[in-house]
Amino acid sequence: MSIAVARQVIAAGNLANLDTPGFRAQELAFDKALDSRVGGLQLASTSAGHLPAAPGPQAVAARDAGGSPRRDGNTVQLDRELLTMTEAAGDFAKAQTALAAKFRLVRYALSEGR
Amino acid sequence: MGTLTSAIAASRSALTAERVRIEAAVSNLANAESTRGPDGTPYRRRDVVLEAQPVGPFDTLVGGGTPAAGVRVAGVVEDRAPFQRRYQPSHPDADAEGFVALPNVDQAEEMVDMLGAARAYQANLSAITLIRDVIQRALELGK
Numbered sequence: 001m002s003i004a005v006a007r008q009v010i011a012a013g014n015l016a017n018l019d020t021p022g023f024r025a026q027e028l029a030f031d032k033a034l035d036s037r038v039g040g041l042q043l044a045s046t047s048a049g050h051l052p053a054a055p056g057p058q059a060v061a062a063r064d065a066g067g068s069p070r071r072d073g074n075t076v077q078l079d080r081e082l083l084t085m086t087e088a089a090g091d092f093a094k095a096q097t098a099l100a101a102k103f104r105l106v107r108y109a110l111s112e113g114r
Numbered sequence: 115m116g117t118l119t120s121a122i123a124a125s126r127s128a129l130t131a132e133r134v135r136i137e138a139a140v141s142n143l144a145n146a147e148s149t150r151g152p153d154g155t156p157y158r159r160r161d162v163v164l165e166a167q168p169v170g171p172f173d174t175l176v177g178g179g180t181p182a183a184g185v186r187v188a189g190v191v192e193d194r195a196p197f198q199r200r201y202q203p204s205h206p207d208a209d210a211e212g213f214v215a216l217p218n219v220d221q222a223e224e225m226v227d228m229l230g231a232a233r234a235y236q237a238n239l240s241a242i243t244l245i246r247d248v249i250q251r252a253l254e255l256g257k
Contacts, residue, residue, distance in 0.1 A: 016131075
């Protein structure tokens with residue numbers, strides 16, 4: 001859900017700068033985002049001499065989306081950004097459905113199956 | 115949801131910027147034949163300068179991740195391109211040779227600019243609708 005939101009935010013920023021000369025379209029660096037999620041896993045330390053693994057990056061990074069610039073140096077593509085936003089909204093809805101199902105189970109357990 | 119509101123703030127800043135662009139284009143079209151401005155010279159075409167600006171600094175401060183890139187109007191500048199000249203000796207503003215200096219406004223250019231701004235406005239409006247849907251879904255978690 002956080003990643004869907006991050007994509008949404010970046011795409012909204014790109015759309016806002018549709019006509020800003022020289023603006024470079026950004027996109028979510030998915031590999032970095034993935035790292036920041038699984039970066040929380042710690043290596044097992046079986047000896048006191050083991051050093052802890054470095055913590056994963058916390059903030060989700062955005063990077064230049066590339067693409068050929070228009071005459072004003074802007075690389076935002078309207079269709080691409082709207083597609084990203086729709087896609088991210090869909091991803092968010094999927095994750096929300098799964099999380100809501102989990103919450104329903106918890107509530108069911110709390111109410112002792114009634 | 116904090117960053118989603120900053121996404122809306124970015125889209126909102128774009129709505130304002132595009133509105134200013136449409137206003138400038140309309141003003142240029144309206145004054146395409148104005149030979150006298152406030153300073154006595156013909157009207158000069160106005161151009162809007164846009165500039166990217168991060169919004170939602172508070173979200174970033176509390177670790178909300180990448181700030182959304184909003185946009186702001188950096189200024190409205192006058193086009194220094196030379197005036198058009200039309201031969202019309204009967205005009206009160208004609209010079210000694212009978213030429214009238216007319217504003218440096220190209221009507222086709224203004225129309226294209228206005229269409230582009232209107233499309234961008236629509237796109238940002240769609241973006242706000244999409245973000246609103248996502249916020250709505252997030253709120254449904256509490257039901």
